[in-house]
Structures are given as structure tokens and as C-alpha cells.
Amino acid sequence: MLHLPADRLIELGESEPTNTELAHLGACAECERERRAYRALRELASAEGASVGAPLTSWDSLSAALRDEGLMTRKSAQILTLTPPGTPAVARPRRWHTGAWALRAAAALLLVAGGVVIGKSAASVEMSQPQTTAAADPTLGTVANFAGSYTSNAEALAALYRAQREYERAATFLMTNNPVADETEPDVYRARLAALDNVMQASMTALEDAPADPVINRYYIAAAGARESTLRQLQTSLPPGSRIDSY
Amino acid sequence: MTADQLILKRARDGDEEALRSLWSQHSPHIDAVVRRLCGDAELAADIAQEVWIQIFRALPGYRGEAQFGTWAHRIAVNRTLNALRKVRRIEKWEVDIDDDSAATEMDSDRGFLAESIDEAMRQLSPGARTVFVLHDVEGYTHEEIAERLGITSGGSKSQLFKARAKLRRLLAHVIDDTWPARNGSHAASAC
Incomplete structure (x- = not known):
């Protein structure tokens, strides 16, 4: 009895044998083993299509190139930036800029961001430490002392936005320079990715109801950004050569 | 207009966060196909940025006939193959047959x-x-x-x-x- 041709066995990795071939495969363990091996190879290849590895591109580099090409012409952050009194008017996108609702939305976003900061800070404080008042905490004391120094809502909101930008810079720094590293990190990142997927899904659903809502858009995009950072952190926390197939 | 359509519209208008959102969502798979086709991490890194620029350059022509990821993937494959040709990675490859x-x-x-x-x-x-x-x-x-x-x-x-x-x-x-x-x-x- 002759073995099946090598090319035919390779082909059988993705197609069905004829009746004659089937009879041969039933009697020839070696041909059957080769057929199974090529099927296994096909499955490995298919699985490879769903895998991702370490990122090849960085947003800093890509965004600079996009600006040079004229493909990126405006920052979304402008939509929440106040113009200080006395600044000449500049052309800005119509939506999302004017109206008290936009300011309230921005303030709400900032409160959420602030809440995250406070929450993170609180988590790092020992539970036994007594709660301090603003006067006992130099930072809070500073905030308290400034509470009455604003002369207008616009001035106060401008300060809020400056704080927001500072928060975003600090959060980005912390996410990319996490000083805490232990072997449980991949699990933490996986859990965070799953949670961020839920956030993205929820905000996506909300956007279907209110596609032009700037706050919901910011949530979606912020979640996408956090997801991207976490994915990169997960990749770098895995042993060399490991890749993410799922989480 | 769905959320994805809104992001695409904003990306076409040059909105940074929308562009970043598209890149962030799709770069794992786009970068992966570039890396696989190149078989060389350094070369792949050079080509991947060109691929993304090409995707965003072609964005005004995207009509939504396919999912954005599928459309971008096709561009990534074509752009990578073109780049590989330029660096002669697959020159005369048919002779190998x-x-x-x-x-x-x-x-x-x-x-x-x-x-x-x-x-x-x-x-x-x-x-x-x-x-x-x-x-x-x-x-x-x-x-x-x-x-x-x-x-x-x-x-x-x-x-x-x-x-x-x-x-x-x-x-x-x-x-x-x-x-x-x-x-x-x-x-x-x-x-």
C-alpha cells in the first residue's frame, strides 16, 4: 500500500478526503498522523490571526506625523477649554463650546476625574490613619484658602480645567511609570481590561441614544485610551516571548 | 448616527481624539498583521506608522461598506506588501518556487x-x-x-x-x- 502524496496530505489539512483516501487513512496510521498534524497547523494559524503582540506604533510619533500631513487639524480638548477674558476670539467648532450645559458637563467630568484621584489617594492611605481636615492637610488647606479668591465663574472654571489637564498629565505619567510591580500585575491588568470593556460597551450604548453628547463621547474616548494603555502594560508585564491571545 | 459613525466623522474632520480612538481600538490587530507579514520587528515598526498614515489618509474614501476594522486591515496588508516590495524583501520570490x-x-x-x-x-x-x-x-x-x-x-x-x-x-x-x-x-x- 502506498502512502498518500505529501502535497495531498497537506491539502487534507483543510479539505475532506475522498472515500478511497478515507479508507487509506483508516488503515495507515502514518498518513493519518500527517493529516492530523496539518489540521493542527491550520488551527494554530487561525488562532494566530486573533492574537496581538506588543504595539509597533506610538501615538506621540504617529500624531506628529499626522499633524505634518495635515490629517490632524484640531484637538478635541479645545471643546472644553475656556477662553480667558480679553483673549481675541478664535474660530472653534460650533458644537460643545457655548452654553451653560457644556460648562456643567465639563465640570461634571472634572468632578469624576477628581473623584478618581481622591479615590486613588485614599486607597494608598493606611486605614488606621485618622481622617484629616482641610486645615490639617497642607494641600487641602491651600485649596480651602483659595476658595474665595475667584472673581467670576469663568475664572473658577478656567482653574478647574487647568487642574483637569494637570490631572490627565499626572494620570498618564503614573500609568506609564507604575512604580509598583509584582507578579500579580497581569491579572490586575486583565481585570482592568475586562472592566474597561464594560465601560466602553456602556458608553457605546449611551452614545447610540445621544451621539453628539460631549460628556458621553469623552467617557468613551477616555475609556478607549485607558484600555490601550492597559493593553500595553499587560503586554510588557508578561514574560518575554509571551503574547496576548485573550484576557 | 451611531457612535462609530460619529467617531469616523470626527476623525475625517481631523479631530485628534477621534483619530486616537480609532488607532487605539484597531492598532493591536493592524500592528499584528504588519508584524506577521514583515517577520522582522524593526522593519515592521517602520512600516506600521506608514500604514496608519495611509489608513487615515484614505479615511475620506471610507464609505462604510465594510466594518472599519476590515477596511483598515485591507489597507494595512496592501501598504505592507508595497513597502516590502520597496525594501526588496520579496523580490524574485516567485523564483523560489x-x-x-x-x-x-x-x-x-x-x-x-x-x-x-x-x-x-x-x-x-x-x-x-x-x-x-x-x-x-x-x-x-x-x-x-x-x-x-x-x-x-x-x-x-x-x-x-x-x-x-x-x-x-x-x-x-x-x-x-x-x-x-x-x-x-x-x-x-x-x-
Whole structure:
């Protein structure tokens, strides 16, 4: 009895044998083993299509190139930036800029961001430490002392936005320079990715109801950004050569 | 307008966060296909940025007939193949089909076992790797591959078989760990 041709066995990795071939495969363990091996190879290849590895591109580099090409012409952050009194008017996108609702939305976003900061800070404080008042905490004391120094809502909101930008810079720094590293990190990142997927899904659903809502858009995009950072952190926390197939 | 449509519209208008959102959502898979086709991390990194610029450059022409990810993936494949041609990674690759180098390759492969299909693919010749990635990993047909590479579908099929046979040897311990492979020498010999 002759073995099946090598090319035919390779082909059988993705197609069905004829009746004659089937009879041969039933009697020839070696041909059957080769057929199974090529099927296994096909499955490995298919699985490879769903895998991702370490990122090849960085947003800093890509965004600079996009600006040079004229493909990126405006920052979304402008939509929440106040113009200080006395600044000449500049052309800005119509939506999302004017109206008290936009300011309230921005303030709400900032409160959420602030809440995250406070929450993170609180988590790092020992539970036994007594709660301090603003006067006992130099930072809070500073905030308290400034509470009455604003002369207008616009001035106060401008300060809020400056704080927001500072928060975003600090959060980005912390996410990319996490000083805490232990072997449980991949699990933490996986859990965070799953949670961020839920956030993205929820905000996506909300956007279907209110596609032009700037706050919901910011949530979606912020979640996408956090997801991207976490994915990169997960990749770098895995042993060399490991890749993410799922989480 | 759905959320995705809104983001795409904003991206077409040059909105940074919308562009970043698209990149962030799709770069893992786009970067992965670029890396697989290049088989060289340094080269892949150079090409990947060009791929993304090309995707955003083509954005005004995206009409939503396919999912954005699918559309971007096609651009990534085409742009990477063009870039590879420029660096002559796949020049004269079709000549390899008739190149009777199988025995030599088999000798050089002996003793080398890849830890993963990714590592094994890097051992393939540029032409064989390109065809294998496009067909078995990315799901392109031989006709589509032939059109993109400027070859015949028969040539594509030959390269694919060559690639599979070599990968089967390199990954023998993974896909056939209970019965050592015969180094691809399974021919129509007697049982």
C-alpha cells in the first residue's frame, strides 16, 4: 500500500478526503498522523490571526506625523477649554463650546476625574490613619484658602480645567511609570481590561441614544485610551516571548 | 448616527481624539498583521506608522461598506506588501518556487524547533511567509493573493504548501508531540 502524496496530505489539512483516501487513512496510521498534524497547523494559524503582540506604533510619533500631513487639524480638548477674558476670539467648532450645559458637563467630568484621584489617594492611605481636615492637610488647606479668591465663574472654571489637564498629565505619567510591580500585575491588568470593556460597551450604548453628547463621547474616548494603555502594560508585564491571545 | 459613525466623522474632520480612538481600538490587530507579514520587528515598526498614515489618509474614501476594522486591515496588508516590495524583501520570490532548495532547508532545519508558530513563521522565506500569512492566518484566497503579489494562483498554492511543510517540521513537537515527524519526507512510498 502506498502512502498518500505529501502535497495531498497537506491539502487534507483543510479539505475532506475522498472515500478511497478515507479508507487509506483508516488503515495507515502514518498518513493519518500527517493529516492530523496539518489540521493542527491550520488551527494554530487561525488562532494566530486573533492574537496581538506588543504595539509597533506610538501615538506621540504617529500624531506628529499626522499633524505634518495635515490629517490632524484640531484637538478635541479645545471643546472644553475656556477662553480667558480679553483673549481675541478664535474660530472653534460650533458644537460643545457655548452654553451653560457644556460648562456643567465639563465640570461634571472634572468632578469624576477628581473623584478618581481622591479615590486613588485614599486607597494608598493606611486605614488606621485618622481622617484629616482641610486645615490639617497642607494641600487641602491651600485649596480651602483659595476658595474665595475667584472673581467670576469663568475664572473658577478656567482653574478647574487647568487642574483637569494637570490631572490627565499626572494620570498618564503614573500609568506609564507604575512604580509598583509584582507578579500579580497581569491579572490586575486583565481585570482592568475586562472592566474597561464594560465601560466602553456602556458608553457605546449611551452614545447610540445621544451621539453628539460631549460628556458621553469623552467617557468613551477616555475609556478607549485607558484600555490601550492597559493593553500595553499587560503586554510588557508578561514574560518575554509571551503574547496576548485573550484576557 | 451611531457612535462609530460619529467617531469616523470626527476623525475625517481631523479631530485628534477621534483619530486616537480609532488607532487605539484597531492598532493591536493592524500592528499584528504588519508584524506577521514583515517577520522582522524593526522593519515592521517602520512600516506600521506608514500604514496608519495611509489608513487615515484614505479615511475620506471610507464609505462604510465594510466594518472599519476590515477596511483598515485591507489597507494595512496592501501598504505592507508595497513597502516590502520597496525594501526588496520579496523580490524574485516567485523564483523560489522552482528553486530546488527543499533538501538544503531540511538540513538547516534539523534540530531547530520553534516555540510558537510566530517564531516558526520567521524561519520561512519571505515569499512563503507572505503567502502563508495571507492564506492561512488572514484568510485570503489564492486568487486574492495572486492579485496582490502579481503572481499566479498556482504559484501562491505552491508557496503555501512549501510553507506548511516547513512549519510542520519546525512545529513537530507542538502539533505532533507523540510521534516524531519524518522531516517532511512523507512521500508516496510504501506503508
